[in-house]
Amino acid sequence: MIFKRLVVGPFASNCYIIGSESNKEGVIIDPGAEAEEILKNIKDLGLKTKFIVLTHGHIDHIGALKEVKDATGAEAAIHTDDAKSLNDHSLGRVFGLSYPPPPAPDRLLKDGDSIDFGNLHLLVLHTPGHSPGGICLLGEGVVFSGDTLFNYGIGRTDLPGGSYSQLMNSIHTKLMILPDNTIVYPGHGPDTTIGTERRGNPFLRGF
């Protein structure tokens, strides 16, 4: 698997570029900002971008969507329950950020969908709680966890549509059932593993 992590924008969001060695088809996860840097990396890796997948609709994960989509022609995919937040600029105003209006999504995702590129597959896990349409993406031995689970942290639940009980339920029923050696690539901060979080994440104690 071709893999590259970029840290972009004022919220230090992780944008992941992954690609198939077999035919160089690629996926961009969460183009939060810095479109030029993302596009440069796509070019350097020699990838044809098939999908741009958004773990959720918050500005720090979608800020460069329009520019990256315009430049690559890739399909934008987001969970149905976060699709409307693509056009909700209220959070951007709260954070004092502006960005090009994002395009309408090409593909609406639901739990259990598969994102296929080259010989790789990402399984969509619907993990509401941080936002209603938050998703994690499960690949072979890896999970991209968006703002649901972080290295020794969990997503905030005080933004519109957030729910602490939903978030905890999502983490326990969709993520903590994965093998301990599953590598977790979160939406912010360093990677971790399911086992490390199971043992040491202070927000998951007592379960």
Ligand SMILES: [Zn+2]
């Ligand atoms: Zn978020």
Ligand SMILES: [Zn+2]
């Ligand atoms: Zn975020």
